[in-house]
Amino acid sequence: MTEKSGKSSQTRVIFLLSLLLLWYVICKLEIYPPYLLPSPSMVLNTLKRGFLDGAYFPALFQSSKRVLIGYFTAVIIGSLLGLAISRFKQLSNSIGESLTALQSIPSVAWVPLALLWFGISESAVLFIVILEAFIPCSLGVQNAVKNIPPKLILAGRSLGCESFDLYKRIIIPAILPQLISSLRLSWAFAWRALIAGELFINGSGLGQTLELGRSLSDMSEVIAMMLIIAVIGYVADNILFRKLEESVNHYS
Amino acid sequence: MLKIDKLNLKFKSNGFTKNLFNDFDLSVNKGEFVCILGPSGCGKSSLLNILAGFEKNYTGSVLLNDEKILKPDIKRAIVFQDYALFPWLNVIENVSFGLKKKIPNRQECFMQAIRYLELVDLVGHSRARIHEISGGMQQRVAIARALAVQPEILLLDEPLGALDDWSRRNLQNELIKIWIELQQTILFVTHSVDEALLLASRIVVMNVNSEKVLDIQLEAEHPRKLDHPESVKIRLLIKEALSQKLKKNTQENAAQSSISDNIFDPTI
Numbered sequence: 379m380t381e382k383s384g385k386s387s388q389t390r391v392i393f394l395l396s397l398l399l400l401w402y403v404i405c406k407l408e409i410y411p412p413y414l415l416p417s418p419s420m421v422l423n424t425l426k427r428g429f430l431d432g433a434y435f436p437a438l439f440q441s442s443k444r445v446l447i448g449y450f451t452a453v454i455i456g457s458l459l460g461l462a463i464s465r466f467k468q469l470s471n472s473i474g475e476s477l478t479a480l481q482s483i484p485s486v487a488w489v490p491l492a493l494l495w496f497g498i499s500e501s502a503v504l505f506i507v508i509l510e511a512f513i514p515c516s517l518g519v520q521n522a523v524k525n526i527p528p529k530l531i532l533a534g535r536s537l538g539c540e541s542f543d544l545y546k547r548i549i550i551p552a553i554l555p556q557l558i559s560s561l562r563l564s565w566a567f568a569w570r571a572l573i574a575g576e577l578f579i580n581g582s583g584l585g586q587t588l589e590l591g592r593s594l595s596d597m598s599e600v601i602a603m604m605l606i607i608a609v610i611g612y613v614a615d616n617i618l619f620r621k622l623e624e625s626v627n628h629y630s
Numbered sequence: 631m632l633k634i635d636k637l638n639l640k641f642k643s644n645g646f647t648k649n650l651f652n653d654f655d656l657s658v659n660k661g662e663f664v665c666i667l668g669p670s671g672c673g674k675s676s677l678l679n680i681l682a683g684f685e686k687n688y689t690g691s692v693l694l695n696d697e698k699i700l701k702p703d704i705k706r707a708i709v710f711q712d713y714a715l716f717p718w719l720n721v722i723e724n725v726s727f728g729l730k731k732k733i734p735n736r737q738e739c740f741m742q743a744i745r746y747l748e749l750v751d752l753v754g755h756s757r758a759r760i761h762e763i764s765g766g767m768q769q770r771v772a773i774a775r776a777l778a779v780q781p782e783i784l785l786l787d788e789p790l791g792a793l794d795d796w797s798r799r800n801l802q803n804e805l806i807k808i809w810i811e812l813q814q815t816i817l818f819v820t821h822s823v824d825e826a827l828l829l830a831s832r833i834v835v836m837n838v839n840s841e842k843v844l845d846i847q848l849e850a851e852h853p854r855k856l857d858h859p860e861s862v863k864i865r866l867l868i869k870e871a872l873s874q875k876l877k878k879n880t881q882e883n884a885a886q887s888s889i890s891d892n893i894f895d896p897t898i
Contacts, residue, residue, distance in 0.1 A: 532708070
Protein backbone atom coordinates (compact mmCIF):
# COMPACT_ATOMS: atom_id res chain seq x y z
CA MET A 379 0.00 0.00 0.00
CA THR A 380 2.70 2.52 1.01
CA GLU A 381 4.82 1.41 -1.90
CA LYS A 382 1.90 2.01 -4.24
CA SER A 383 1.13 5.48 -2.88
CA GLY A 384 4.85 6.28 -2.96
CA LYS A 385 4.92 5.36 -6.61
CA SER A 386 1.86 7.44 -7.47
CA SER A 387 3.25 10.51 -5.73
CA GLN A 388 6.48 9.95 -7.66
CA THR A 389 4.50 10.03 -10.91
CA ARG A 390 2.80 13.21 -9.76
CA VAL A 391 6.10 14.96 -9.06
CA ILE A 392 7.58 13.88 -12.40
CA PHE A 393 4.49 15.15 -14.22
CA LEU A 394 4.60 18.56 -12.52
CA LEU A 395 8.33 18.90 -13.13
CA SER A 396 7.94 18.12 -16.84
CA LEU A 397 5.16 20.72 -17.13
CA LEU A 398 7.49 23.24 -15.55
CA LEU A 399 10.26 22.21 -17.89
CA LEU A 400 7.98 22.60 -20.92
CA TRP A 401 7.01 26.08 -19.75
CA TYR A 402 10.66 26.94 -19.24
CA VAL A 403 11.69 25.67 -22.67
CA ILE A 404 8.92 27.61 -24.43
CA CYS A 405 10.08 30.80 -22.70
CA LYS A 406 13.73 30.10 -23.51
CA LEU A 407 12.88 29.64 -27.20
CA GLU A 408 11.19 33.06 -27.07
CA ILE A 409 8.17 31.88 -29.03
CA TYR A 410 6.02 34.38 -27.13
CA PRO A 411 7.26 37.69 -25.75
CA PRO A 412 7.63 37.78 -21.93
CA TYR A 413 4.70 40.17 -21.48
CA LEU A 414 2.44 37.48 -22.94
CA LEU A 415 4.06 34.47 -21.32
CA PRO A 416 6.35 35.27 -18.41
CA SER A 417 8.96 32.67 -17.55
CA PRO A 418 8.72 30.46 -14.45
CA SER A 419 11.46 32.46 -12.76
CA MET A 420 9.58 35.74 -13.31
CA VAL A 421 6.45 34.25 -11.73
CA LEU A 422 8.54 32.86 -8.90
CA ASN A 423 10.02 36.29 -8.29
CA THR A 424 6.58 37.87 -8.26
CA LEU A 425 5.40 35.27 -5.78
CA LYS A 426 8.49 35.78 -3.59
CA ARG A 427 8.07 39.55 -3.61
CA GLY A 428 4.36 39.31 -2.92
CA PHE A 429 4.84 37.11 0.12
CA LEU A 430 8.04 38.73 1.41
CA ASP A 431 6.78 42.29 1.40
CA GLY A 432 3.43 41.05 2.70
CA ALA A 433 1.37 42.39 -0.18
CA TYR A 434 -0.48 39.06 -0.62
CA PHE A 435 -1.52 38.55 2.96
CA PRO A 436 -4.40 41.05 3.10
CA ALA A 437 -5.68 39.56 -0.17
CA LEU A 438 -5.43 36.02 1.18
CA PHE A 439 -7.09 37.04 4.44
CA GLN A 440 -9.97 38.87 2.75
CA SER A 441 -10.61 36.09 0.27
CA SER A 442 -10.54 33.40 2.98
CA LYS A 443 -12.90 35.40 5.14
CA ARG A 444 -15.35 35.87 2.27
CA VAL A 445 -15.27 32.30 1.13
CA LEU A 446 -15.63 30.88 4.64
CA ILE A 447 -18.59 33.11 5.54
CA GLY A 448 -20.22 32.43 2.20
CA TYR A 449 -19.48 28.72 2.26
CA PHE A 450 -20.78 28.05 5.76
CA THR A 451 -23.91 30.08 5.16
CA ALA A 452 -24.48 28.19 1.93
CA VAL A 453 -23.89 24.80 3.51
CA ILE A 454 -26.31 25.47 6.37
CA ILE A 455 -29.00 26.79 4.01
CA GLY A 456 -28.33 23.99 1.54
CA SER A 457 -28.48 21.11 4.02
CA LEU A 458 -31.60 22.34 5.76
CA LEU A 459 -33.29 23.02 2.45
CA GLY A 460 -32.27 19.57 1.21
CA LEU A 461 -33.76 17.91 4.30
CA ALA A 462 -36.94 19.98 3.99
CA ILE A 463 -37.32 19.18 0.30
CA SER A 464 -36.93 15.46 0.88
CA ARG A 465 -39.48 15.63 3.67
CA PHE A 466 -42.27 17.52 1.89
CA LYS A 467 -43.48 16.46 -1.52
CA GLN A 468 -44.81 19.93 -2.44
CA LEU A 469 -41.38 21.43 -1.83
CA SER A 470 -39.68 18.82 -3.94
CA ASN A 471 -42.08 19.43 -6.83
CA SER A 472 -41.59 23.20 -6.68
CA ILE A 473 -38.18 24.24 -5.35
CA GLY A 474 -36.52 20.87 -5.84
CA GLU A 475 -36.83 20.91 -9.59
CA SER A 476 -35.97 24.56 -10.12
CA LEU A 477 -32.72 24.02 -8.21
CA THR A 478 -31.39 21.89 -11.04
CA ALA A 479 -32.17 24.67 -13.49
CA LEU A 480 -30.56 27.21 -11.19
CA GLN A 481 -27.44 25.11 -10.99
CA SER A 482 -26.86 25.38 -14.72
CA ILE A 483 -26.43 29.17 -14.50
CA PRO A 484 -22.70 29.87 -14.06
CA SER A 485 -21.76 32.26 -11.27
CA VAL A 486 -20.50 34.98 -13.62
CA ALA A 487 -23.98 35.28 -15.10
CA TRP A 488 -25.18 36.52 -11.72
CA VAL A 489 -22.55 39.27 -11.53
CA PRO A 490 -24.55 42.03 -13.31
CA LEU A 491 -27.56 41.50 -11.08
CA ALA A 492 -25.45 41.16 -7.93
CA LEU A 493 -23.62 44.42 -8.68
CA LEU A 494 -26.91 46.17 -9.33
CA TRP A 495 -28.52 44.89 -6.14
CA PHE A 496 -25.62 45.10 -3.72
CA GLY A 497 -23.28 47.63 -5.34
CA ILE A 498 -19.61 47.04 -5.97
CA SER A 499 -19.21 45.53 -2.52
CA GLU A 500 -18.46 42.58 -0.31
CA SER A 501 -22.14 41.61 -0.23
CA ALA A 502 -22.23 41.14 -3.98
CA VAL A 503 -19.45 38.55 -3.76
CA LEU A 504 -21.07 36.81 -0.80
CA PHE A 505 -24.34 36.68 -2.68
CA ILE A 506 -22.70 34.96 -5.63
CA VAL A 507 -20.76 32.53 -3.44
CA ILE A 508 -23.83 31.51 -1.42
CA LEU A 509 -25.98 31.18 -4.50
CA GLU A 510 -23.45 28.92 -6.17
CA ALA A 511 -22.53 26.81 -3.17
CA PHE A 512 -25.89 26.01 -1.58
CA ILE A 513 -27.26 24.22 -4.65
CA PRO A 514 -24.92 21.19 -4.84
CA CYS A 515 -25.27 20.77 -1.10
CA SER A 516 -29.04 20.84 -1.22
CA LEU A 517 -29.26 18.49 -4.20
CA GLY A 518 -26.77 16.13 -2.58
CA VAL A 519 -28.72 15.95 0.65
CA GLN A 520 -31.99 15.35 -1.19
CA ASN A 521 -30.43 12.56 -3.14
CA ALA A 522 -28.82 11.04 -0.07
CA VAL A 523 -32.08 10.97 1.87
CA LYS A 524 -33.83 9.42 -1.11
CA ASN A 525 -31.21 6.66 -1.16
CA ILE A 526 -31.56 5.62 2.47
CA PRO A 527 -32.92 2.05 2.42
CA PRO A 528 -36.57 2.41 3.57
CA LYS A 529 -36.12 -0.58 5.86
CA LEU A 530 -33.53 1.32 7.92
CA ILE A 531 -36.08 4.01 8.65
CA LEU A 532 -38.75 1.45 9.45
CA ALA A 533 -36.33 -0.39 11.73
CA GLY A 534 -35.48 2.86 13.50
CA ARG A 535 -39.14 3.73 13.95
CA SER A 536 -40.01 0.35 15.35
CA LEU A 537 -37.14 0.72 17.84
CA GLY A 538 -38.68 3.88 19.23
CA CYS A 539 -37.30 6.65 17.01
CA GLU A 540 -39.77 9.26 15.83
CA SER A 541 -39.55 12.82 14.48
CA PHE A 542 -36.43 14.60 15.75
CA ASP A 543 -34.83 11.40 17.02
CA LEU A 544 -35.27 9.83 13.62
CA TYR A 545 -33.20 12.63 12.08
CA LYS A 546 -30.59 12.56 14.79
CA ARG A 547 -30.12 8.81 15.02
CA ILE A 548 -31.00 7.48 11.56
CA ILE A 549 -31.27 10.02 8.76
CA ILE A 550 -28.21 12.19 9.52
CA PRO A 551 -25.81 9.28 10.21
CA ALA A 552 -27.14 7.44 7.16
CA ILE A 553 -26.51 10.34 4.80
CA LEU A 554 -23.22 11.45 6.36
CA PRO A 555 -20.88 10.00 3.70
CA GLN A 556 -22.89 11.55 0.89
CA LEU A 557 -23.26 14.76 2.88
CA ILE A 558 -19.47 15.12 3.07
CA SER A 559 -19.20 14.57 -0.69
CA SER A 560 -21.79 17.30 -1.21
CA LEU A 561 -19.86 19.60 1.10
CA ARG A 562 -16.78 18.95 -1.00
CA LEU A 563 -18.63 19.79 -4.19
CA SER A 564 -20.10 22.90 -2.59
CA TRP A 565 -16.61 23.96 -1.60
CA ALA A 566 -15.39 23.73 -5.19
CA PHE A 567 -18.35 25.82 -6.35
CA ALA A 568 -17.85 28.39 -3.60
CA TRP A 569 -14.16 28.79 -4.40
CA ARG A 570 -14.76 29.36 -8.12
CA ALA A 571 -17.64 31.74 -7.46
CA LEU A 572 -15.47 33.71 -5.05
CA ILE A 573 -12.75 34.34 -7.59
CA ALA A 574 -15.25 35.17 -10.31
CA GLY A 575 -17.06 37.61 -8.03
CA GLU A 576 -13.88 39.26 -6.80
CA LEU A 577 -12.81 40.16 -10.33
CA PHE A 578 -15.58 42.74 -10.41
CA ILE A 579 -15.36 44.50 -7.06
CA ASN A 580 -12.96 46.90 -5.39
CA GLY A 581 -10.87 46.27 -2.29
CA SER A 582 -8.54 43.45 -1.53
CA GLY A 583 -8.67 39.77 -2.45
CA LEU A 584 -7.09 37.15 -4.68
CA GLY A 585 -9.52 37.90 -7.51
CA GLN A 586 -8.87 41.64 -7.25
CA THR A 587 -5.11 41.17 -7.30
CA LEU A 588 -5.50 39.04 -10.39
CA GLU A 589 -7.69 41.68 -12.03
CA LEU A 590 -5.14 44.38 -11.05
CA GLY A 591 -2.40 42.33 -12.72
CA ARG A 592 -4.53 42.20 -15.85
CA SER A 593 -5.12 45.96 -15.96
CA LEU A 594 -1.40 46.61 -15.46
CA SER A 595 -0.56 43.98 -18.11
CA ASP A 596 1.49 42.18 -15.47
CA MET A 597 1.00 38.57 -16.56
CA SER A 598 3.39 37.18 -13.97
CA GLU A 599 1.08 38.59 -11.29
CA VAL A 600 -1.89 36.98 -13.01
CA ILE A 601 -0.18 33.61 -13.20
CA ALA A 602 1.04 33.91 -9.60
CA MET A 603 -2.56 34.42 -8.46
CA MET A 604 -3.79 31.53 -10.57
CA LEU A 605 -1.19 29.32 -8.92
CA ILE A 606 -2.23 30.38 -5.43
CA ILE A 607 -5.89 29.80 -6.27
CA ALA A 608 -5.11 26.35 -7.63
CA VAL A 609 -2.99 25.35 -4.66
CA ILE A 610 -5.57 26.44 -2.08
CA GLY A 611 -8.32 24.69 -4.02
CA TYR A 612 -6.25 21.53 -4.26
CA VAL A 613 -5.31 21.47 -0.59
CA ALA A 614 -8.90 21.94 0.57
CA ASP A 615 -10.35 19.46 -1.85
CA ASN A 616 -7.80 16.69 -1.91
CA ILE A 617 -6.42 16.81 1.57
CA LEU A 618 -9.05 18.24 3.90
CA PHE A 619 -12.19 16.82 2.33
CA ARG A 620 -10.68 13.51 1.35
CA LYS A 621 -9.61 12.89 4.95
CA LEU A 622 -13.08 13.84 6.11
CA GLU A 623 -14.71 11.50 3.59
CA GLU A 624 -12.55 8.61 4.66
CA SER A 625 -13.33 9.17 8.31
CA VAL A 626 -17.09 8.84 7.81
CA ASN A 627 -17.12 5.96 5.37
CA HIS A 628 -19.44 3.28 6.79
CA TYR A 629 -17.42 0.52 5.23
CA SER A 630 -13.88 1.36 6.25
CA MET B 631 -52.98 -10.96 23.66
CA LEU B 632 -53.01 -10.03 19.96
CA LYS B 633 -56.49 -9.75 18.54
CA ILE B 634 -57.31 -8.98 14.91
CA ASP B 635 -60.96 -8.50 14.04
CA LYS B 636 -62.59 -7.88 10.66
CA LEU B 637 -59.39 -6.52 9.17
CA ASN B 638 -59.53 -4.86 5.75
CA LEU B 639 -56.84 -2.92 3.96
CA LYS B 640 -57.57 -0.85 0.87
CA PHE B 641 -54.68 0.25 -1.28
CA LYS B 642 -54.11 1.63 -4.74
CA SER B 643 -52.12 -0.28 -7.31
CA ASN B 644 -51.83 0.91 -10.93
CA GLY B 645 -54.78 3.22 -10.38
CA PHE B 646 -57.10 0.45 -9.13
CA THR B 647 -58.23 0.27 -5.55
CA LYS B 648 -57.79 -3.20 -4.17
CA ASN B 649 -58.90 -4.73 -0.96
CA LEU B 650 -56.75 -7.06 1.11
CA PHE B 651 -57.84 -9.36 3.93
CA ASN B 652 -61.66 -9.29 3.52
CA ASP B 653 -62.58 -9.35 7.22
CA PHE B 654 -59.50 -11.24 8.37
CA ASP B 655 -59.57 -12.53 11.97
CA LEU B 656 -56.70 -13.83 14.09
CA SER B 657 -55.99 -14.16 17.78
CA VAL B 658 -52.55 -14.96 19.15
CA ASN B 659 -52.01 -16.01 22.75
CA LYS B 660 -48.99 -15.20 24.87
CA GLY B 661 -46.09 -17.55 24.29
CA GLU B 662 -47.28 -18.88 20.93
CA PHE B 663 -44.93 -19.31 17.98
CA VAL B 664 -47.25 -18.60 15.07
CA CYS B 665 -46.12 -19.09 11.49
CA ILE B 666 -48.10 -17.24 8.86
CA LEU B 667 -47.68 -19.26 5.72
CA GLY B 668 -48.74 -18.26 2.25
CA PRO B 669 -47.67 -17.71 -1.36
CA SER B 670 -46.11 -14.37 -2.26
CA GLY B 671 -48.69 -11.65 -2.73
CA CYS B 672 -51.08 -13.13 -0.16
CA GLY B 673 -50.70 -10.10 2.07
CA LYS B 674 -48.66 -11.68 4.83
CA SER B 675 -46.06 -8.92 4.71
CA SER B 676 -48.80 -6.30 4.70
CA LEU B 677 -50.20 -7.96 7.80
CA LEU B 678 -46.84 -7.63 9.49
CA ASN B 679 -46.60 -3.98 8.43
CA ILE B 680 -49.95 -3.33 10.08
CA LEU B 681 -48.84 -5.11 13.25
CA ALA B 682 -45.56 -3.21 13.31
CA GLY B 683 -47.54 0.02 13.06
CA PHE B 684 -46.16 1.14 9.69
CA GLU B 685 -49.53 0.89 7.98
CA LYS B 686 -52.40 2.59 9.76
CA ASN B 687 -54.97 2.99 7.00
CA TYR B 688 -56.75 -0.24 7.74
CA THR B 689 -60.30 -0.81 8.91
CA GLY B 690 -61.35 -3.25 11.59
CA SER B 691 -59.67 -3.65 14.92
CA VAL B 692 -56.09 -4.71 15.61
CA LEU B 693 -55.37 -4.81 19.32
CA LEU B 694 -52.29 -5.78 21.31
CA ASN B 695 -53.30 -6.18 24.96
CA ASP B 696 -56.44 -4.13 24.25
CA GLU B 697 -54.42 -1.30 22.78
CA LYS B 698 -55.11 -0.27 19.19
CA ILE B 699 -52.08 -0.52 16.92
CA LEU B 700 -51.62 2.75 15.02
CA LYS B 701 -47.90 3.50 15.16
CA PRO B 702 -44.60 1.72 15.67
CA ASP B 703 -43.70 0.85 19.24
CA ILE B 704 -40.97 -1.15 20.92
CA LYS B 705 -43.67 -3.47 22.27
CA ARG B 706 -43.75 -4.86 18.73
CA ALA B 707 -40.22 -5.38 17.43
CA ILE B 708 -39.71 -6.40 13.82
CA VAL B 709 -36.94 -8.28 12.00
CA PHE B 710 -36.70 -7.92 8.23
CA GLN B 711 -35.45 -10.32 5.59
CA ASP B 712 -32.57 -8.00 4.67
CA TYR B 713 -31.52 -7.39 8.30
CA ALA B 714 -31.75 -3.57 8.11
CA LEU B 715 -28.85 -3.08 10.48
CA PHE B 716 -27.34 0.39 10.83
CA PRO B 717 -23.99 0.29 9.02
CA TRP B 718 -22.59 3.32 10.86
CA LEU B 719 -22.83 1.46 14.18
CA ASN B 720 -20.98 -1.65 15.32
CA VAL B 721 -22.67 -4.84 16.50
CA ILE B 722 -23.27 -3.90 20.11
CA GLU B 723 -24.35 -0.36 19.24
CA ASN B 724 -26.91 -1.86 16.90
CA VAL B 725 -28.22 -4.18 19.57
CA SER B 726 -28.48 -1.40 22.15
CA PHE B 727 -30.10 1.03 19.68
CA GLY B 728 -33.64 0.59 21.01
CA LEU B 729 -32.49 0.62 24.64
CA LYS B 730 -31.11 4.15 24.70
CA LYS B 731 -34.38 5.69 25.83
CA LYS B 732 -35.14 3.04 28.44
CA ILE B 733 -31.60 2.93 29.85
CA PRO B 734 -29.82 6.29 29.54
CA ASN B 735 -26.60 4.99 31.12
CA ARG B 736 -24.36 3.78 28.29
CA GLN B 737 -22.64 1.13 30.38
CA GLU B 738 -25.86 -0.45 31.65
CA CYS B 739 -27.25 -0.21 28.16
CA PHE B 740 -24.33 -2.26 26.82
CA MET B 741 -24.66 -4.76 29.68
CA GLN B 742 -28.23 -5.46 28.65
CA ALA B 743 -27.21 -5.67 24.99
CA ILE B 744 -24.45 -8.17 25.87
CA ARG B 745 -27.05 -10.47 27.42
CA TYR B 746 -28.88 -10.67 24.11
CA LEU B 747 -25.67 -11.06 22.14
CA GLU B 748 -24.93 -14.06 24.36
CA LEU B 749 -28.32 -15.46 23.46
CA VAL B 750 -27.40 -15.44 19.77
CA ASP B 751 -23.76 -16.46 20.37
CA LEU B 752 -22.18 -13.25 19.13
CA VAL B 753 -20.48 -11.78 22.20
CA GLY B 754 -17.09 -12.30 20.56
CA HIS B 755 -18.11 -9.99 17.72
CA SER B 756 -19.63 -7.19 19.75
CA ARG B 757 -17.16 -4.60 18.42
CA ALA B 758 -17.25 -5.77 14.81
CA ARG B 759 -18.54 -3.49 12.07
CA ILE B 760 -21.65 -4.71 10.28
CA HIS B 761 -20.00 -5.24 6.91
CA GLU B 762 -17.32 -7.40 8.50
CA ILE B 763 -19.69 -10.20 9.54
CA SER B 764 -21.61 -12.75 7.46
CA GLY B 765 -25.28 -12.57 6.48
CA GLY B 766 -26.25 -15.20 9.04
CA MET B 767 -24.47 -13.29 11.77
CA GLN B 768 -26.07 -10.04 10.65
CA GLN B 769 -29.49 -11.60 10.97
CA ARG B 770 -28.62 -12.80 14.47
CA VAL B 771 -27.62 -9.24 15.34
CA ALA B 772 -30.96 -8.04 14.00
CA ILE B 773 -32.79 -10.61 16.12
CA ALA B 774 -30.79 -9.62 19.20
CA ARG B 775 -31.55 -5.96 18.48
CA ALA B 776 -35.27 -6.70 18.34
CA LEU B 777 -35.23 -8.90 21.45
CA ALA B 778 -33.17 -6.45 23.50
CA VAL B 779 -36.10 -4.05 23.84
CA GLN B 780 -38.08 -6.94 25.40
CA PRO B 781 -41.03 -6.71 23.04
CA GLU B 782 -44.34 -8.31 23.87
CA ILE B 783 -44.41 -9.77 20.40
CA LEU B 784 -41.55 -10.41 18.00
CA LEU B 785 -42.47 -9.96 14.32
CA LEU B 786 -40.30 -11.76 11.80
CA ASP B 787 -40.72 -11.00 8.09
CA GLU B 788 -39.21 -13.95 6.21
CA PRO B 789 -36.06 -13.53 8.29
CA LEU B 790 -34.24 -16.53 6.88
CA GLY B 791 -35.13 -16.03 3.23
CA ALA B 792 -31.82 -14.46 2.23
CA LEU B 793 -29.58 -16.98 3.99
CA ASP B 794 -27.74 -20.06 2.78
CA ASP B 795 -28.98 -23.49 3.93
CA TRP B 796 -26.43 -23.90 6.67
CA SER B 797 -27.04 -20.50 8.27
CA ARG B 798 -30.76 -20.99 7.89
CA ARG B 799 -30.70 -24.26 9.83
CA ASN B 800 -28.53 -22.68 12.52
CA LEU B 801 -30.86 -19.76 12.91
CA GLN B 802 -33.92 -22.00 13.02
CA ASN B 803 -32.39 -23.72 16.04
CA GLU B 804 -31.54 -20.38 17.63
CA LEU B 805 -35.11 -19.19 17.18
CA ILE B 806 -36.47 -22.30 18.87
CA LYS B 807 -33.99 -21.82 21.71
CA ILE B 808 -35.03 -18.17 22.09
CA TRP B 809 -38.70 -19.06 22.01
CA ILE B 810 -38.27 -21.66 24.75
CA GLU B 811 -35.85 -19.67 26.92
CA LEU B 812 -37.62 -16.32 26.83
CA GLN B 813 -41.14 -17.68 26.30
CA GLN B 814 -41.28 -15.01 23.63
CA THR B 815 -44.47 -14.61 21.62
CA ILE B 816 -43.42 -14.84 17.98
CA LEU B 817 -45.22 -14.12 14.74
CA PHE B 818 -43.21 -15.51 11.87
CA VAL B 819 -44.06 -14.87 8.23
CA THR B 820 -42.70 -17.32 5.67
CA HIS B 821 -43.49 -18.98 2.39
CA SER B 822 -41.56 -22.12 3.27
CA VAL B 823 -43.78 -24.97 4.43
CA ASP B 824 -40.79 -26.88 5.85
CA GLU B 825 -39.72 -23.93 7.93
CA ALA B 826 -43.19 -23.56 9.39
CA LEU B 827 -43.33 -27.28 10.17
CA LEU B 828 -39.96 -27.18 11.93
CA LEU B 829 -40.60 -24.09 14.02
CA ALA B 830 -44.19 -23.23 14.71
CA SER B 831 -46.45 -24.10 17.60
CA ARG B 832 -49.28 -23.02 15.33
CA ILE B 833 -49.53 -22.56 11.58
CA VAL B 834 -51.91 -20.13 9.89
CA VAL B 835 -52.18 -20.56 6.12
CA MET B 836 -53.32 -17.75 3.85
CA ASN B 837 -54.16 -18.09 0.15
CA VAL B 838 -53.51 -15.59 -2.63
CA ASN B 839 -56.74 -13.79 -1.80
CA SER B 840 -55.46 -13.19 1.73
CA GLU B 841 -58.10 -15.44 3.25
CA LYS B 842 -57.26 -17.67 6.16
CA VAL B 843 -57.65 -21.24 4.86
CA LEU B 844 -56.07 -23.22 7.70
CA ASP B 845 -55.27 -22.62 11.35
CA ILE B 846 -53.71 -25.57 13.09
CA GLN B 847 -51.80 -26.34 16.30
CA LEU B 848 -48.57 -28.39 16.28
CA GLU B 849 -47.84 -30.61 19.24
CA ALA B 850 -44.54 -32.34 18.33
CA GLU B 851 -41.51 -31.64 20.53
CA HIS B 852 -38.56 -29.59 19.27
CA PRO B 853 -36.20 -30.31 17.62
CA ARG B 854 -38.51 -31.70 14.98
CA LYS B 855 -37.98 -33.86 11.96
CA LEU B 856 -39.82 -33.29 8.71
CA ASP B 857 -40.72 -37.01 8.50
CA HIS B 858 -42.45 -36.92 11.87
CA PRO B 859 -46.03 -38.29 11.39
CA GLU B 860 -47.54 -35.00 12.54
CA SER B 861 -45.42 -33.01 10.07
CA VAL B 862 -46.39 -35.33 7.23
CA LYS B 863 -50.08 -35.04 8.11
CA ILE B 864 -50.03 -31.27 8.40
CA ARG B 865 -48.06 -30.84 5.20
CA LEU B 866 -50.87 -32.68 3.40
CA LEU B 867 -53.50 -30.50 5.04
CA ILE B 868 -51.66 -27.36 3.97
CA LYS B 869 -51.37 -28.57 0.40
CA GLU B 870 -55.07 -29.42 0.28
CA ALA B 871 -56.13 -26.13 1.79
CA LEU B 872 -54.10 -24.12 -0.71
CA SER B 873 -55.08 -26.09 -3.83
CA GLN B 874 -58.82 -26.10 -3.01
CA LYS B 875 -59.00 -22.38 -2.68
CA LEU B 876 -56.80 -21.89 -5.68
CA LYS B 877 -59.14 -23.84 -7.95
CA LYS B 878 -62.04 -21.75 -6.79
CA ASN B 879 -60.36 -18.45 -7.52
CA THR B 880 -58.18 -18.96 -10.53
CA GLN B 881 -59.74 -16.08 -12.48
CA GLU B 882 -59.23 -13.56 -9.74
CA ASN B 883 -56.05 -11.61 -9.60
CA ALA B 884 -53.49 -12.15 -6.93
CA ALA B 885 -53.47 -9.41 -4.40
CA GLN B 886 -50.30 -7.45 -4.11
CA SER B 887 -48.70 -6.62 -0.83
CA SER B 888 -47.93 -3.01 -0.33
CA ILE B 889 -46.81 -0.47 2.17
CA SER B 890 -47.64 3.23 2.34
CA ASP B 891 -45.72 5.47 -0.02
CA ASN B 892 -44.54 7.70 2.73
CA ILE B 893 -42.39 5.80 5.16
CA PHE B 894 -42.05 8.92 7.28
CA ASP B 895 -45.75 8.97 7.97
CA PRO B 896 -47.43 9.70 10.33
CA THR B 897 -45.78 11.83 12.93
CA ILE B 898 -42.79 13.78 11.75
